[in-house]
Amino acid sequence: MNKHALRIAEVFHFLDNKDITLGYRKFLDCIIDTQHMDLYNEAIAITDWKEQHPQEVEPLIEKCKALLSKAENIPVEETTVTSPILTATNLVKSYGTHKFTLGPVSVTIKKGQVYGLVGENGNGKTTLLRILAKEITHNQGSLQFEFKDKKLSNFDLRTKLIYIPQRTDVWYGSLKDNLKFVLANYGVSPAENETRVLMMIARLGLWNYKHLKWSELSSGYKMRFELARTLLRQPEILLLDEPLANLDVLAQQVILEDLKAICNSVNNPIALILSSQQLYEVEKVSDKVIFLKNGKYKDNTEEEIDTQKLLIVEIDTTTNRTQLLELFKELALKKLTFNGGVFTAEFEPDVPFNKVLKALGESQEQVTYVRNISNSTRRFFVS
Numbered sequence: 001m002n003k004h005a006l007r008i009a010e011v012f013h014f015l016d017n018k019d020i021t022l023g024y025r026k027f028l029d030c031i032i033d034t035q036h037m038d039l040y041n042e043a044i045a046i047t048d049w050k051e052q053h054p055q056e057v058e059p060l061i062e063k064c065k066a067l068l069s070k071a072e073n074i075p076v077e078e079t080t081v082t083s084p085i086l087t088a089t090n091l092v093k094s095y096g097t098h099k100f101t102l103g104p105v106s107v108t109i110k111k112g113q114v115y116g117l118v119g120e121n122g123n124g125k126t127t128l129l130r131i132l133a134k135e136i137t138h139n140q141g142s143l144q145f146e147f148k149d150k151k152l153s154n155f156d157l158r159t160k161l162i163y164i165p166q167r168t169d170v171w172y173g174s175l176k177d178n179l180k181f182v183l184a185n186y187g188v189s190p191a192e193n194e195t196r197v198l199m200m201i202a203r204l205g206l207w208n209y210k211h212l213k214w215s216e217l218s219s220g221y222k223m224r225f226e227l228a229r230t231l232l233r234q235p236e237i238l239l240l241d242e243p244l245a246n247l248d249v250l251a252q253q254v255i256l257e258d259l260k261a262i263c264n265s266v267n268n269p270i271a272l273i274l275s276s277q278q279l280y281e282v283e284k285v286s287d288k289v290i291f292l293k294n295g296k297y298k299d300n301t302e303e304e305i306d307t308q309k310l311l312i313v314e315i316d317t318t319t320n321r322t323q324l325l326e327l328f329k330e331l332a333l334k335k336l337t338f339n340g341g342v343f344t345a346e347f348e349p350d351v352p353f354n355k356v357l358k359a360l361g362e363s364q365e366q367v368t369y370v371r372n373i374s375n376s377t378r379r380f381f382v383s
């Protein structure tokens with residue numbers, strides 16, 4: 001089975017289980033992959049019907065399945081990704097003597113991959129993204145790109161390498177008209193422009209907001225609009241600075257899933273690097289998480305050579321330190337720290353996590369959550 005067929009089979013599975021929340025978005029991804037305007041128009045009509053009949057799940061599933069069967073027969077060319085699209089080697093950026101210095105940072109990323117960029121405030125996330133986006137220059141190191149088209153003009157570069165900052169500009173007119181303006185600039189015919197824009201509006205969950213103005217949108221929907229505007233330009237590298245800021249927890253998960261699926265497109269994959277403070281959410285969708293501390297680089301795929309891997313557990317509990325020390329007295333606890341909100345317990349490497357859970361389960365105190373962060377970038381924050 002090729003990737004297109006696999007994605008379609010996955011959507012059939014979602015629909016068979018009546019799971020349309022994620023299933024419908026994945027359904028639209030399969031239709032988008034076909035690049036077939038007739039199928040786009042049918043998917044747009046289904047989206048319109050869906051919004052008007054929110055309770056009618058069965059007929060919606062039938063409509064989706066019928067269109068998927070058509071999409072199954074459309075050949076979709078698969079983009080094979082072999083070499084990295086971006087290779088940064090030992091980048092260093094200094095804002096002046098005695099001021100902040102980033103690096104050396106080395107990163108390579110391929111199309112279809114998603115990297116998270118995390119770190120406390122002021123540790124260089126925006127600086128790194130802006131260097132990679134060629135918005136600011138670096139002092140040392142090299143930065144190379146391998147776009148599909150080898151000879152890009154500066155205008156084309158801005159289309160293929162897109163950076164969305166934390167704060168975006170105000171725009172005027174309706175959301176839909178602004179999106180149509182993007183494609184009009186590329187000379188797309190009016191009929192195709194309308195279809196592609198409505199498809200993007202449907203995919204990014206903007207259907208009921210398409211006639212609204214900038215001032216009428218919440219910050220979460222403004223971010224979705226920025227993404228729609230960017231994706232219409234078919235970028236090859238996307239650099240997002242804090243796209244999750246101002247989003248509620250559910251919306252964060254939805255947008256991350258959407259980004260992951262869109263970047264994994266069969267015929268138009270995108271390399272994505274996004275900075276965020278939402279470590280766990282970002283870790284779930286990222287192929288790699290880069291951690292910056294005082295401008296220095298670490299990532300969650302690096303082996304820890306100098307130290308043996310400890311078991312590190314984060315615990316939110318009403319239990320106090322003395323009681324925890326008592327609970328863990330048989331468990332080779334090395335260190336117990338409390339940051340005011342949660343405890344971080346470090347155990348010798350051979351301590352099994354389920355023994356920690358068992359010890360906590362036997363306590364009479366309330367435990368709100370326990371998380372094994374031994375493999376998470378979170379351990380860099382606490383160490």
Ligand SMILES: Nc1ncnc2c1ncn2[C@@H]1O[C@H](COP(=O)(O)OP(=O)(O)OP(=O)(O)O)[C@@H](O)[C@H]1O
Nearest residue numbers: 095099100119120121122123124125126127128292
């Ligand atoms: N143009 C500039 N001139 C001088 N110093 C700067 C400039 N831009 C950023 N800095 C400094 O560089 C450091 C890193 O800033 P940067 O914005 O890259 O961090 P960040 O990790 O994105 O922070 P946050 O999470 O708060 O957005 C900070 O100490 C900041 O004050």
